[in-house]
Amino acid sequence: MRRRIIKIKLMIQCLIDKYYSGKYSPLIKRGRMSQKNDAGEACISMTQVSIRLGDTTIQRNMNFQLAHGEFVAILGPNGAGESTLLKVLLGFLRPSEGEVRVLGETPKTGNKLIGYMPQFQTLDSINTLRARDIVGFGLDGHRWGFGLPSRKREKKLDEALEEVDALSFPKASLDEVSGGERQRLLLAQALISDPRLLLLDEPMASLDISHSQEIISLVARVCRARKITVLLVTHDVNPLLPHIDQVLYLANGQSALGRPDEVITSEVLSRLYGSRVEVVNALGRRFVAGVEI
Amino acid sequence: MDLFELLHYAFLQNALSASCAVAACAAVIGYFLIGRGLTFAGHALPNIGFAGAAGAVFFGIAPVLGLFAFTIGAAIVFAFLGKEVHERDLGIGVVMTFCLGLGLFFLALYSGYAERVYGILFGTILGISDTEVHLTLISSLVTLVGIAAIYRPLLFSSAGTESAAARGVPIRFLAVAFLVLTAATVSLAVQVTGSLLVFTLLVGPAATARTFSRRPSAAIGLAVLLAEAYVVVGILLAAITKTLPVSFFVASLSFGVYVPSRLLQKRKTWKR
Numbered sequence: 226m227r228r229r230i231i232k233i234k235l236m237i238q239c240l241i242d243k244y245y246s247g248k249y250s251p252l253i254k255r256g257r258m259s260q261k262n263d264a265g266e267a268c269i270s271m272t273q274v275s276i277r278l279g280d281t282t283i284q285r286n287m288n289f290q291l292a293h294g295e296f297v298a299i300l301g302p303n304g305a306g307e308s309t310l311l312k313v314l315l316g317f318l319r320p321s322e323g324e325v326r327v328l329g330e331t332p333k334t335g336n337k338l339i340g341y342m343p344q345f346q347t348l349d350s351i352n353t354l355r356a357r358d359i360v361g362f363g364l365d366g367h368r369w370g371f372g373l374p375s376r377k378r379e380k381k382l383d384e385a386l387e388e389v390d391a392l393s394f395p396k397a398s399l400d401e402v403s404g405g406e407r408q409r410l411l412l413a414q415a416l417i418s419d420p421r422l423l424l425l426d427e428p429m430a431s432l433d434i435s436h437s438q439e440i441i442s443l444v445a446r447v448c449r450a451r452k453i454t455v456l457l458v459t460h461d462v463n464p465l466l467p468h469i470d471q472v473l474y475l476a477n478g479q480s481a482l483g484r485p486d487e488v489i490t491s492e493v494l495s496r497l498y499g500s501r502v503e504v505v506n507a508l509g510r511r512f513v514a515g516v517e518i
Numbered sequence: 519m520d521l522f523e524l525l526h527y528a529f530l531q532n533a534l535s536a537s538c539a540v541a542a543c544a545a546v547i548g549y550f551l552i553g554r555g556l557t558f559a560g561h562a563l564p565n566i567g568f569a570g571a572a573g574a575v576f577f578g579i580a581p582v583l584g585l586f587a588f589t590i591g592a593a594i595v596f597a598f599l600g601k602e603v604h605e606r607d608l609g610i611g612v613v614m615t616f617c618l619g620l621g622l623f624f625l626a627l628y629s630g631y632a633e634r635v636y637g638i639l640f641g642t643i644l645g646i647s648d649t650e651v652h653l654t655l656i657s658s659l660v661t662l663v664g665i666a667a668i669y670r671p672l673l674f675s676s677a678g679t680e681s682a683a684a685r686g687v688p689i690r691f692l693a694v695a696f697l698v699l700t701a702a703t704v705s706l707a708v709q710v711t712g713s714l715l716v717f718t719l720l721v722g723p724a725a726t727a728r729t730f731s732r733r734p735s736a737a738i739g740l741a742v743l744l745a746e747a748y749v750v751v752g753i754l755l756a757a758i759t760k761t762l763p764v765s766f767f768v769a770s771l772s773f774g775v776y777v778p779s780r781l782l783q784k785r786k787t788w789k790r
Contacts, residue, residue, distance in 0.1 A: 315684050335686020343680035354677055355732045366674030367685040371666055371735075398732050414681065 266329045268293045268422060268454040269314065274323030276309055282478060283309050287323070289473070289482045293421070294452045296445060297482075298465045300489075301475035307458040308344065310475065311424045314456070315341055328421055335367065340415035342408075344426040344458075352400040356410050359399065360385050363414035385417040389443060405436035409443065416447060423448070425457040429464075437464050444468075462489065463510045489513070524757050533643045533753050533764075536651045537710050539658035541719060541745035543703040546665050548724030548745075549738045550696060553676040558607045559596050559697065560720045562614035563704040564713035566592045569621035571638040571708070576624040581638055582650065585708055588617065589701035597694040601679065641712035641765045643753065654706050661706075664699050668692055673734055710749060711765040718765075719745060722772030729783040748772055 267290040274287040283306035291297060299307045312318045313325060316332035325331065328338055340363075360382055365372050372378070386392045389409040399407050408428050415423060425444065429437040445468035448455045459465060462472065462485065472488045474481045476497040481488050488494075489511050494502040502515035524530055551560045570588025571581035592613060599609040625635060637645070646654075665672070675682040675692050683689050707716045727741035752767035 317683065334684060337685065339684070341681060341684040343678070343684075345680070353728070353732055354734070358732075358734065359677065362674045362677060362681070363685075366670055366682065367687045368670050369667055371669035396732075411681075418685075 266326070267291055268295070268328060269456075270324075270326045272324045272326075274313075274320045274325055276306060276313055276318070277321040278306075278309055278318075282321070284475065284480060285478045287480050289480070291454060291456075291471075291482075293454055294448070295470045296448045296455045296468055297457070297471045297473055298462055298469045298485075299456055299458045299473045299475065300460070300462055303460075305475040305477070307475055308426050311341070311426055311456065311458065314422075314424060315339060337418040338421045340418060340420035340423045342411050342415045342423075342425045342428055344430060353398050355396050355398055356386070356391060356402070357382055357395045359410055360391075360413045360417055363417040381417065385413045388416065388447065389413040403436070404432050405439050408432065408436075408440050412440070412443065412447075416451075421453050423453055423455045425455065427458050427460070429459060429461075434464070437461075441465055441468060466511070485511075521754065521758065524754070529644055529646075530753070530757055532646050532648065532651045534750060536646050536654040536706075537643055537749035537753060537764075538746055539655050540703070540706045540710050541723075541749045542742050543658045543661045544707050544716075544719045545723045545727075545741035545745035546662065546738055547700050547703045548720045548722075549727070549734070549741055550665075550672060550676060551700065551721060552724055552728060553673070554696070555603055556596075556697075556700075557717075557721055559593075559610055560700065560704070561717050562596075562610045563589045563592060563701055564708055564716035565614050565621075566617040567701075567705055567708055568638055568713040569617040569624065571713070572621040572624035572628070572635060575630070575634050575638075576628045581634070582653065582705060582709070585705035586702065589705050590698055592617070593697035593701035594694060597690070597697045637712070638708065639712045639714050640763060641708070641710050641715065643710045643764050644756065646709060650709065654709065657702055657706055661699050661702050664695070668695055672696060711768055715765045715769050718769040718772040719748065722769075722776055723748065726772075726776045726779045729779045744775065748775075 269289075269291040271287045271289050274284065275282060276284040276287070299310065301307055309318065313320055314327050314332055316334045316336070328336070330336075361378070363385075364378065364381060382395075383392065386395055389412055391406065391409050391413060394402055394406065397406075399410065402410070412425075412428070415425075423444075428440050428444070432440065441464055444455055444457065447453070456473075457465070457469075462469075466485055469485065471482060472485045474488050474494065474497060476494070477499050479497045481493050481497055483493075489504055491502060491504045494504060494513060494515070498515060500515060502513060505512045505514060548560070551557050567585040567589040570584035570586070572584070573588075574581045574584025595613060596606070596610055599606040628635075671682065671687045672692055674685070675687050675689050679689055704716055704720065707719050711719050723741040723744035724737070726744055727737045727739075730740055731737045748768050748771045749764075751771060752764050755767045756762055756764040
């Protein structure tokens with residue numbers, strides 16, 4: 226019964242999204258993105274998608290569509306599949322069922338129209354490289370051979386550093402800059418290839434409140450200025466509330482997409498978790514309280 | 519003896535040209551070994567190569583062939599040991615000690631001159647033959663071209679596996695390719711420094727260069743210069759003294775330059 230209600234809600238949401246994506250697409254087309262294949266198609270569309278990791282099913286029957294240019298926060302308890310969902314969108318992982326379309330295509334790694342900022346970098350040798358070189362990886366790090374310095378490349382790097390306000394420390398290495406500056410540089414690396422979709426995996430994970438705010442407003446600014454879709458995984462939606470268009474809440478193998486005030490409610494979250502969850506509004510912030518969270 | 523006179527000897531010319539080629543490869547490979555957290559593999563590969571060389575000696579074939587076979591085989595195994603450093607290094611250690619045991623086994627069976635084995639352990643660069651020089655020059659060239667071909671994606675994947683993979687960089691292929699090139703370099707470097715002291719040429723110059731520059735190209739360039747200086751000075755000193763081995767000088771130079779540069783770097787960070 227509960228599942229059916231969520232399904233109906235999702236279907237309605239899909240219809241709303243389709244309406245919006247249709248409505249906004251001419252606007253988007255006029256912008257910097259004039260790709261053929263997204264004249265009418267959503268940026269991301271999931272149809273009956275199930276995601277399995279080993280033996281555990283992380284998401285069942287995901288159905289949603291995201292229009293271009295939206296800023297979406299992905300929320301949920303640890304292990305609900307936020308990072309895994311990003312991996313599916315990147316083409317690292319195939320869904321066990323259903324169809325995923327990203328920018329009009331089946332996800333495949335190496336798509337330069339998708340910018341990605343992982344939560345952890347496995348190797349720490351990145352810490353000793355210069356800011357400029359790290360950002361440069363986003364431009365041509367995937368190309369074979371070694372690149373020769375060119376004025377055009379330098380100019381692009383300057384622009385990318387400027388966009389994230391990092392022009393003052395182009396030669397600093399990551400172990401010399403603050404956590405916020407580090408995240409800004411990695412963001413610049415993800416943005417320099419001119420992506421249409423930006424996937425950020427907990428960019429505020431190790432930052433204090435003021436640095437989190439800084440990253441969020443930077444991401445919001447870039448999202449609006451470039452009219453790109455942003456999916457940002459986070460555990461605290463509050464600092465994002467003034468900026469985001471939608472929330473994708475994942476929990477207990479289920480998902481719900483909608484405006485924050487539609488999704489982060491006691492009713493919807495209780496259904497997702499399958500147990501009683503209370504959303505408390507206090508001081509203009511939302512707090513989720515429940516038995517098993 | 520006059521240094522100038524010494525340079526006319528063919529054995530010294532052979533030693534210098536082979537060593538310079540090997541030093542360039544070792545320095546470049548060393549830079550990436552450090553960046554990828556693979557220095558333990560850089561230590562293990564020559565020891566594994568020792569088993570191959572000892573086996574080759576036992577079977578009466580050229581030691582360098584045994585070196586290549588064992589180190590490249592091990593390199594491919596290492597590439598599949600995963601990226602978890604602790605787990606991988608444990609695997610490398612187990613493989614390495616098994617190979618050392620195997621080397622000992624071959625030695626016990628071998629009844630010829632122990633000198634050849636001594637040469638594998640501590641280097642035989644002053645006795646290198648013309649054919650070996652040619653083989654070394656060609657292999658070094660192939661290694662350098664190989665690294666140049668994968669330079670950017672190798673650097674990118676060393677600095678962030680996930681970001682690089684998302685951009686379509688073939689992580690696994692690069693891991694295998696890089697370790698195979700490392701194995702080739704190690705096999706060549708064993709001739710110069712011997713398998714016990716390969717680390718000094720492989721990681722010493724790159725570690726020193728890294729304290730001076732953060733720019734990959736600058737650090738690699740400096741590492742190559744240092745490595746060349748170490749082998750040239752080491753060989754000439756060994757030739758002049760006649761009795762002291764090349765690897766002793768190379769190892770001492772590598773150590774002697776690394777320590778002060780490391781101390782200087784410490785002070786620099788302190789000031790910040």
